[in-house]
Amino acid sequence: MKVAMPIAGDRLCAHFGHCQQFYFFDFDENTREVLKKDTLIAPPHEPGLLPRLLKEKGVNLVIAGGMGMRAQELFAQNGIKVVTGAGAENDPVDIIKEYFNGTLKTGANLCDH
Template identity: 30%
Template structure:
């Protein structure tokens, strides 16, 4: 399974649409371990209005572990077959291992403070 995390300096970027890059981990859910890692450059502009959802979906990413994210971005990712878990923070590898251990839950928090209109469709 592939998991993507909006990243900045190996940490979850709290603002999905402006992350430096995406860390994509291939994980073995049965063994609860990370098998490999790759970096995907973040497209210019707002995350939900960019092509990142289709790029990640084409890579077979099934889950996004993120910090804050507006409903528009969640919908775009969900429509591309990518589940979203919000409210994550910290080192991307640690967050992924916490998810594999079953200790992460979605915060349900949507970022409503976008001045650039990402949450509008």
């Protein structure tokens, strides 16, 4: 499973489209361990670019604080599941583990456009 997270300052970024970079994690669902982590500097904001780019990178899941509905629709069209409302208080690896353990607490989607 490949998981992408928008990052600012080594923490989950509250707004998907305004992050500094993306972390990509190869996660083994059986062992609940991160096998590999890659980083990508965020490209300039362009509607529709990130869903295509993340699909090309083999991403299956995006965990974000907030993401607009149109972006969520584009990810769905590209076969990528989106989870919004995740908080930035935990380490990104811990957030992923919480998601797969069924213990990730999510709040409101922080983006309303």
